[in-house]
Structure formats: structure tokens, C-alpha cells
Amino acid sequence: MHELKRRMLKLLEQEFIGWKYPRDWIVHGHSCYFFSPDIKSWTNSLAACGEIGGNLVEVNDVTENNFLLSKILPYNTEHWIGLTDKEGNDTYVWISSGQIPTFTFWVDHEPSHQWKMPENVFVENCVFYSNKDNDYMWNDYSCEAERHYICERTLTVDE
Ligand SMILES: [Ca+2]
Numbered sequence: 001m002h003e004l005k006r007r008m009l010k011l012l013e014q015e016f017i018g019w020k021y022p023r024d025w026i027v028h029g030h031s032c033y034f035f036s037p038d039i040k041s042w043t044n045s046l047a048a049c050g051e052i053g054g055n056l057v058e059v060n061d062v063t064e065n066n067f068l069l070s071k072i073l074p075y076n077t078e079h080w081i082g083l084t085d086k087e088g089n090d091t092y093v094w095i096s097s098g099q100i101p102t103f104t105f106w107v108d109h110e111p112s113h114q115w116k117m118p119e120n121v122f123v124e125n126c127v128f129y130s131n132k133d134n135d136y137m138w139n140d141y142s143c144e145a146e147r148h149y150i151c152e153r154t155l156t157v158d159e
């Protein structure tokens with residue numbers, strides 16, 4: 001009986017922890033984060049984050065940025081974040097809060113808002129962490145391009 005009770009408590013605990021910190025998510029500060037193994041368009045990345053109870057990451061300050069960099073540095077790949085200019089008015093806002101960023105991490109001369117090569121013009125409305133060649137800083141690009149993505153889920157206040 002004691003053993004059964006212990007096992008039930010263990011199951012409850014796993015469920016509780018699973019709810020707060022879903023499997024494969026990494027806790028940092030007041031959020032947990034998911035770094036995708038797969039690549040998707042920005043829009044599909046946003047949907048994928050939503051399906052697992054989060055949103056595309058909102059990078060609020062240098063501390064959060066440093067944490068994210070520490071996780072993506074070993075991989076030299078590009079990751080979508082939740083910054084977009086879907087209205088097409090060249091003003092980037094966070095998809096989760098609707099706020100204009102107070103912290104930014106742009107590559108020099110970015111955001112460029114469009115790809116300017118002749119015969120291949122398209123607008124750039126979605127932002128990603130670039131790879132090593134651009135020191136992992138932010139760049140905007142076509143939302144249709146496929147990249148890895150980072151989801152964020154804010155933890156509840158009663159931690
Ligand atoms: Ca955040």
C-alpha cells in the first residue's frame with residue numbers, strides 16, 4: 001500500500017512537472033524554451049510553437065539573449081524568433097506581446113526589409129538568429145524560408 005501510494009505520487013509529480021516544464025523544454029528565468037530539431041517556415045514555426053503550448057520566442061533583454069545564444073552557439077544554424085513585420089510597414093513587433101522591441105540584436109545594416117537582388121525581389125518580414133557568419137545576430141528574411149525555431153512558454157507566477 002505504501003509502495004502504491006509512493007508510485008501514484010510519483011506519477012502525479014511527473015504529470016505536474018510535465019505540465020510546467022514540458023519534455024524537451026529548457027527552463028531559464030521565468031520561461032521555458034524549446035529549440036526545434038526540425039526546420040519550418042516562420043508561419044509554420046509559429047503554429048508549431050502554438051501546438052506545444054508556447055509562442056515563438058520574445059527576446060526581452062540581454063540576459064535572455066545571452067541564454068539563447070549559449071544554446072544555439074554550438075550548432076551554427078539559423079533560428080526563427082517571434083519578431084515580425086507582418087503589417088509590412090517596416091515596424092517590427094513581437095508576435096506574443098505586440099510590443100516594439102526595447103532590446104535588439106541586429107546584424108549591421110539590418111533589418112533590410114527586402115532582398116534586393118534583381119529578378120529575385122521579395123520582402124523580408126520575419127526575423128531570425130543568423131549563423132556564425134553573422135555572429136548569430138538578428139536578420140530579417142522571407143517568412144517562407146525554412147529555419148530552425150525557438151519557442152518560449154512563460155511559466156505561471158506561482159512557481
Ligand atoms: Ca522572453
Ligand SMILES: [Ca+2]
Pocket residue numbers: 110111112113114124139140141
Ligand atoms: Ca535582411
